[in-house]
Amino acid sequence: MSWxxxxxxxxxxxxxxxxICSTALTGxxxxxxxxxxxxxxxxxxxxxxxxxxxxxxxxxxxxxxxKALAPHEELFRQAPDGVRDKASxxxxxxxxxxxxxxxxxxxxxxxxxxxxxxxxxVERDLAIYNLLLDIFPKEVFRPRNIFHSIFLHYxxxxxxxxxxxxxxxxxxxxxxxxxxxxxxxxxxxxSYPMLKFVRMKLWFTRFKNINPFPVPRDLPQDPVDLAxxxxxxxxxxxxxxxxxxxxxxxxxxxxxxxxxxPHIIGIQSPDQQAALAHHDPAHPIFVEGPFSLWLRDxxxxxxxxxxxxxxxxxxxxxxxxxxxxxxxxxxxxEVEEGPVFAICMAGAHDQATLAKWIQGLQETNPTLxxxxxxxRLSASSGELLASSSGLEEPPLTPPEGREEEENNQxxxxxxxx
Amino acid sequence: MAxxxxxxxxxYILRKCPKPGVASCxxxxxxxxxxxxxxxxxxxxxxxxxSSQRKTEGNLEGHHQREVALxxxxxxxxxxxxxxxxxxxxxxxxxxxxxxxxxxxWIGPEGRPLHEVLMEQAKVVWQFxxxxxxxxxxxxxxxxxxGRSEVFLKMGRSNQSALLYGTLSSExxxxxxxxxxxxxxxxxxxxxGPFERKRFYDxxxxxxxxxxxxxxxxxxxxxxxxxxxxxxxxxxMYSYFMFTRGGPYWQxxxxxxxxxxxxxxxxxxxxxxxxxxxxxxxxxxTLADKVDGPFFLEIDFIGVFTxxxxxxxxAYENSPExxxxxFK
Numbered sequence: 001m002s003w004x005x006x007x008x009x010x011x012x013x014x015x016x017x018x019x020i021c022s023t024a025l026t027g028x029x030x031x032x033x034x035x036x037x038x039x040x041x042x043x044x045x046x047x048x049x050x051x052x053x054x055x056x057x058x059x060x061x062x063x064x065x066x067k068a069l070a071p072h073e074e075l076f077r078q079a080p081d082g083v084r085d086k087a088s089x090x091x092x093x094x095x096x097x098x099x100x101x102x103x104x105x106x107x108x109x110x111x112x113x114x115x116x117x118x119x120x121x122v123e124r125d126l127a128i129y130n131l132l133l134d135i136f137p138k139e140v141f142r143p144r145n146i147f148h149s150i151f152l153h154y155x156x157x158x159x160x161x162x163x164x165x166x167x168x169x170x171x172x173x174x175x176x177x178x179x180x181x182x183x184x185x186x187x188x189x190x191s192y193p194m195l196k197f198v199r200m201k202l203w204f205t206r207f208k209n210i211n212p213f214p215v216p217r218d219l220p221q222d223p224v225d226l227a228x229x230x231x232x233x234x235x236x237x238x239x240x241x242x243x244x245x246x247x248x249x250x251x252x253x254x255x256x257x258x259x260x261x262p263h264i265i266g267i268q269s270p271d272q273q274a275a276l277a278h279h280d281p282a283h284p285i286f287v288e289g290p291f292s293l294w295l296r297d298x299x300x301x302x303x304x305x306x307x308x309x310x311x312x313x314x315x316x317x318x319x320x321x322x323x324x325x326x327x328x329x330x331x332x333x334e335v336e337e338g339p340v341f342a343i344c345m346a347g348a349h350d351q352a353t354l355a356k357w358i359q360g361l362q363e364t365n366p367t368l369x370x371x372x373x374x375x376r377l378s379a380s381s382g383e384l385l386a387s388s389s390g391l392e393e394p395p396l397t398p399p400e401g402r403e404e405e406e407n408n409q410x411x412x413x414x415x416x417x
Numbered sequence: 418m419a420x421x422x423x424x425x426x427x428x429y430i431l432r433k434c435p436k437p438g439v440a441s442c443x444x445x446x447x448x449x450x451x452x453x454x455x456x457x458x459x460x461x462x463x464x465x466x467x468s469s470q471r472k473t474e475g476n477l478e479g480h481h482q483r484e485v486a487l488x489x490x491x492x493x494x495x496x497x498x499x500x501x502x503x504x505x506x507x508x509x510x511x512x513x514x515x516x517x518x519x520x521x522x523w524i525g526p527e528g529r530p531l532h533e534v535l536m537e538q539a540k541v542v543w544q545f546x547x548x549x550x551x552x553x554x555x556x557x558x559x560x561x562x563x564g565r566s567e568v569f570l571k572m573g574r575s576n577q578s579a580l581l582y583g584t585l586s587s588e589x590x591x592x593x594x595x596x597x598x599x600x601x602x603x604x605x606x607x608x609x610g611p612f613e614r615k616r617f618y619d620x621x622x623x624x625x626x627x628x629x630x631x632x633x634x635x636x637x638x639x640x641x642x643x644x645x646x647x648x649x650x651x652x653x654m655y656s657y658f659m660f661t662r663g664g665p666y667w668q669x670x671x672x673x674x675x676x677x678x679x680x681x682x683x684x685x686x687x688x689x690x691x692x693x694x695x696x697x698x699x700x701x702x703t704l705a706d707k708v709d710g711p712f713f714l715e716i717d718f719i720g721v722f723t724x725x726x727x728x729x730x731x732a733y734e735n736s737p738e739x740x741x742x743x744f745k
């Protein structure tokens with residue numbers, strides 16, 4: 001038995017002395033040993049195989065892929081119907097604790113569980129993080145005397161605790177009192193995970209509300225509601241009205257955005273309506289787009305109706321009187337662009353859909369009937385957005401991107417008839 | 418110090434014939450290795466940054482990014498002038514700038530009369546009205562550590578704004594040491610005087626940063642670096658978040674300098690210090706919001722001004738819990 005333990009020590013040497021020595025003393029060896037997996041190093045007293053630590057067994061080929069499974073990974077495959085959700089994740093964690101009273105290999109298991117969280121969709125669930133922290137054995141890793149606190153006591157476990165908290169931070173999950181209690185119980189108050197927790201508590205609360213344009217965390221799934229939210233987000237004028245010009249087909253169809261009847265939602269404020277009413281029919285107005293807008297992690301596209309800049313002689317020039325002492329104006333001419341009359345979001349980005357939008361706008365803006373409308377659409381990118389990736393295409397490499405831009409410019413010129 | 422600076426910037430002397438700077442590559446690599454390794458230091462709060470920005474001395478990063486930045490010399494622009502002539506022109510240019518510098522010193526700071534400088538309350542520091550304005554910026558992405566993000570900078574519509582666009586990809590590079598990735602940055606070049614001497618900005622009269630931008634709804638981070646010769650302070654910077662609204666309207670972002678928090682090597686420090694404005698070296702914008710996809714940011718101009726209504730000196734206090742040494 002001591003021979004096998006010596007082999008274990010030798011294997012674990014590359015991972016650091018402190019953890020290994022202390023774990024060897026407390027009797028929780030660092031190897032990955034599970035009753036289910038007949039792989040890796042065996043630590044059975046009955047028959048020690050002298051060859052197994054030196055000649056590791058080849059990994060079982062899974063579906064033709066030669067990928068070594070992480071230890072305990074089969075715990076995450078035990079769901080009977082393959083459904084990956086919170087319940088099966090919790091079940092997998094509980095299976096680990098059940099079969100492993102001494103929590104052997106808990107560090108590796110926790111790292112694996114952190115990696116698997118995204119598949120199961122629980123990466124923003126605080127209860128799951130507390131459950132993962134619960135896997136650590138309590139009171140074992142707390143420093144008990146000054147030598148423990150000088151040297152990083154149980155460094156692998158502390159790193160693992162920090163990794164759990166770091167993933168929590170990446171996904172914006174705020175820890176609570178239960179997390180604090182668990183961390184104190186496991187690592188003690190002066191440990192690095194506890195320090196990280198204190199920092200999270202400070203900086204998260206400090207930066208929670210600094211976004212002047214907050215977007216809700218749970219975005220609506222319905223495209224019409226999402227478009228409504230996005231249009232309201234973009235338009236600073238609170239008196240603007242959102243109008244739904246065309247609803248998508250009912251939910252009985254297979255997908256809500258049917259190519260023949262996409263949703264069209266527009267927004268226009270009273271000021272914009274008045275400006276459009278005063279617009280001179282001699283100058284055409286342009287429908288430009290599509291431009292992209294990001295709401296958290298969803299990208300939506302919108303089109304705008306705008307006019308070109310008026311020539312200088314027709315422009316109003318308001319000169320503000322300033323006192324001679326205070327001059328807070330910047331000595332620069334800001335970018336001048338023509339006025340925007342309306343914004344819309346549609347399911348499709350072709351001329352027919354936008355023509356329907358213009359027709360819908362004509363009901364509230366009768367002068368629009370006399371003004372010529374030119375469609376300046378680019379197939380994959382607008383003038384604001386000059387990147388070469390398409391609406392749903394993966395990003396292209398730069399040389400291809402430049403060609404795409406030239407194509408877009410050609411198409412733009414063609415559409416500007 | 419100046420000699421070391423000269424060696425590092427050796428590639429900048431010959432403007433028309435850039436060298437890849439092979440001698441400086443090991444230096445670069447060692448610095449990157451440090452940034453990517455995980456450590457037990459405090460990470461930056463949301464939006465989390467994978468690795469910190471690199472401060473670029475002269476054109477080092479620019480040369481690395483030549484293949485991805487759009488402001489490359491076009492292939493038709495072959496250097497017809499001879500090597501010696503280029504050097505002579507460069508030296509004459511530097512002497513001319515030195516002469517201007519000395520003459521301007523008599524007129525006032527930076528060649529403007531003193532009363533004008535003291536009474537100034539709003540100043541445009543960077544504007545984007547021509548190609549030469551774009552040369553004052555460097556764009557980087559995590560391609561330097563092996564990631565897949567791309568970023569380009571070009572003049573926007575009708576040459577009145579700059580457009581920073583690209584694609585962010587948070588796929589981590591498979592180099593065995595970086596766990597996260599996905600950032601794009603636009604950093605201003607350090608201002609240089611004659612003979613490539615390092616200069617700095619002095620914004621001590623102003624208290625707010627003003628940006629006129631048009632974004633796509635993504636959150637950006639504004640970083641300011643101080644001018645220093647101490648090598649331990651080269652990784653320190655002051656940052657704050659810039660939230661873009663998205664949409665077709667131009668957005669004015671006003672960030673008071675008191676709101677910038679202090680970070681070292683990409684992680685917030687426990688001990689917070691106020692941003693002192695008398696020696697600013699560069700400013701930068703970073704996007705690292707962990708969302709894959711294309712992005713763009715249009716910038717009209719960047720200025721600083723004095724907001725008379727803003728009286729806060731520093732927004733963050735040091736707590737005895739995190740930093741007991743400061744409270745002894």
